[in-house]
Amino acid sequence: MAFRLLAFLISVFFVQQAAANELLFSAGGGPQPDSPQSNRTYGIDYSFKKFEKSYRQHIHLGVSYTKVTTDADSHRSFQAVSIYPQLNLYPRKQSWGQPYFFVRALGPSYISSNQLGDRHQDNHFAFQAQVGYAARINWQDREDLVVMVSWKHFSNANLFSDNDGIDMPFVVNVGLNF
Numbered sequence: 001m002a003f004r005l006l007a008f009l010i011s012v013f014f015v016q017q018a019a020a021n022e023l024l025f026s027a028g029g030g031p032q033p034d035s036p037q038s039n040r041t042y043g044i045d046y047s048f049k050k051f052e053k054s055y056r057q058h059i060h061l062g063v064s065y066t067k068v069t070t071d072a073d074s075h076r077s078f079q080a081v082s083i084y085p086q087l088n089l090y091p092r093k094q095s096w097g098q099p100y101f102f103v104r105a106l107g108p109s110y111i112s113s114n115q116l117g118d119r120h121q122d123n124h125f126a127f128q129a130q131v132g133y134a135a136r137i138n139w140q141d142r143e144d145l146v147v148m149v150s151w152k153h154f155s156n157a158n159l160f161s162d163n164d165g166i167d168m169p170f171v172v173n174v175g176l177n178f
Contacts, residue, residue, distance in 0.1 A: 020050035020060050022146060024175030029168050037072045037117040041152065041168045045175070047086065060086040064107070064128060066152075068166060072117025080154060082109035082128040097137035102148065104130040109154060114162075122160030129153045136177065148173035 084107030132150025
């Protein structure tokens with residue numbers, strides 16, 4: 001069993017590697033579930049490595065900067081720096097633009113404040129999670145343009161006692177694949 005897991009990890013990380021070189025700008029927000037506050041966000045993501053398991057499954061590695069603000073009376077903002085793995089699942093081969101579903105999970109993050117409005121984290125360590133739908137759109141004879149719509153979340157995955165998740169229910173990312 002351990003040998004199979006090791007072989008899988010080697011195949012994922014060392015077979016069919018390519019530079020991803022994808023730069024995305026994000027903005028969004030919305031109401032925080034189980035709270036009267038509303039959160040807003042903007043940021044930038046850079047995917048620097050891509051692993052192609054098949055034409056239907058790609059894993060991207062990247063870094064992310066996120067600024068989150070809220071309309072609460074105190075503890076109104078924080079910044080986060082994250083490293084993320086992202087799984088892209090494509091339903092078919094290329095067409096005019098390539099739609100796909102994506103998941104970012106367990107992206108270790110440093111958050112500059114452990115409180116946002118009435119939401120508390122035990123310390124400055126959290127994970128970034130993001131799930132959504134996206135498309136790579138043909139532009140200049142390549143799939144250069146990327147558009148994503150998603151839900152973004154920060155929490156410490158119950159590793160520590162205070163773990164009020166911080167959510168942005170609607171985030172749009174727009175960027176270029178170069």
